[in-house]
Amino acid sequence: MTASAPEAAVGAAPGPSVMLELRDLRVHFPTDDGIVKAVDGVSFRLERGRTLGIVGESGSGKSVTSLAVMGLHHGTTARIDGQIWLDGEQLIGADPARVRHLRGSKMAMIFQDPLSSLHPYFTVGSQIVEAYLVHNEVSKAVARKHAIDMLGRVGIPNPAARADDYPHQFSGGMRQRAMIAMALCCDPGLLIADEPTTALDVTVQAQILDLISGLQAEFGSAVIIITHDLGVVAELSDDVLVMYAGKVAEYGSAEDVFDRAAHPYSWGLMASMPRLDRERAERLAPIEGTPPSLINVPGGCAFHPRCRYAGLTGSRSQDEVPQLRELAPGHLVACHLTGAQRAEIRAEQSGVMQ
Numbered sequence: 049m050t051a052s053a054p055e056a057a058v059g060a061a062p063g064p065s066v067m068l069e070l071r072d073l074r075v076h077f078p079t080d081d082g083i084v085k086a087v088d089g090v091s092f093r094l095e096r097g098r099t100l101g102i103v104g105e106s107g108s109g110k111s112v113t114s115l116a117v118m119g120l121h122h123g124t125t126a127r128i129d130g131q132i133w134l135d136g137e138q139l140i141g142a143d144p145a146r147v148r149h150l151r152g153s154k155m156a157m158i159f160q161d162p163l164s165s166l167h168p169y170f171t172v173g174s175q176i177v178e179a180y181l182v183h184n185e186v187s188k189a190v191a192r193k194h195a196i197d198m199l200g201r202v203g204i205p206n207p208a209a210r211a212d213d214y215p216h217q218f219s220g221g222m223r224q225r226a227m228i229a230m231a232l233c234c235d236p237g238l239l240i241a242d243e244p245t246t247a248l249d250v251t252v253q254a255q256i257l258d259l260i261s262g263l264q265a266e267f268g269s270a271v272i273i274i275t276h277d278l279g280v281v282a283e284l285s286d287d288v289l290v291m292y293a294g295k296v297a298e299y300g301s302a303e304d305v306f307d308r309a310a311h312p313y314s315w316g317l318m319a320s321m322p323r324l325d326r327e328r329a330e331r332l333a334p335i336e337g338t339p340p341s342l343i344n345v346p347g348g349c350a351f352h353p354r355c356r357y358a359g360l361t362g363s364r365s366q367d368e369v370p371q372l373r374e375l376a377p378g379h380l381v382a383c384h385l386t387g388a389q390r391a392e393i394r395a396e397q398s399g400v401m402q
Contacts, residue, residue, distance in 0.1 A: 101285030173211025
């Protein structure tokens with residue numbers, strides 16, 4: 049069953065097949081210069097066993113969204129509104145102690161930089177043991193055996209010996225594997241991977257992606273992949289969420305977004321990506337301009353200052369915020385272009401977009 053973006057409305061808990069659902073999530077940070085609207089009305093749902101890829105430029109709100117799901121904005125100045133449902137349980141407004149309990153047992157996160165996420169003064173094995181003991185009433189010997197088993201399952205050779213090594217004694221790829229072992233040690237239903245292959249060479253990247261895919265199939269987890277790399281999304285994701293300036297620009301199955309992208313920002317992302325499955329005689333086309341300030345987001349469609357097609361909508365792009373609307377079952381886009389305009393543009397640039 050394909051995931052879909054829900055209506056941003058207060059309602060009952062999602063059905064049992066849904067592991068995670070966000071409804072009109074807003075994460076704002078007050079500063080001396082104004083309110084930073086890092087996430088501004090994001091809604092989506094993710095079913096068990098499926099993978100959602102979240103893509104967008106730096107500053108689009110991808111990581112802030114994931115940190116809100118994990119409850120890691122608690123204690124900061126962040127103002128969080130909306131709803132986050134994890135396995136039928138509402139997280140916003142929940143007791144922080146309850147969210148801490150769920151973090152690790154029902155949801156886990158692989159961070160971008162494992163060297164800074166692992167404690168340098170403790171062995172890798174002891175850190176996995178600690179994470180396991182927090183959620184399981186077992187002896188340290190049982191926890192250590194489980195930690196060694198997990199290190200072996202993520203492909204670390206001689207895990208019994210390597211468990212006593214410190215993070216700096218691991219290579220970048222091995223540290224990322226250790227982070228994955230720690231994240232999965234309590235069999236969480238939701239795994240969030242934030243740029244899991246950054247700074248790794250392409251061979252190790254492929255190994256890490258295969259590992260995440262294989263472990264997902266084994267554990268049945270719902271997975272969110274946050275990345276700039278559209279190749280990673282194409283490899284792993286069932287569904288894709290395109291974010292821009294804290295909002296959802298487009299949402300749909302990977303096939304819809306890669307083969308039938310409907311938002312000019314999505315077109316720009318696709319055009320900037322080298323493709324091996326089609327001929328290209330022209331240079332890659334970058335998206336002109338820079339992402340907007342999240343304190344002073346442009347009126348109307350936030351993308352309109354960079355959109356070469358904004359003039360086709362009259363003044364709507366400048367004056368009216370586009371709402372997510374369904375183009376086809378499960379495929380939503382926030383754009384003022386009409387279907388006829390979109391078809392004409394795609395026909396003119398078929399070599400880039402199709």
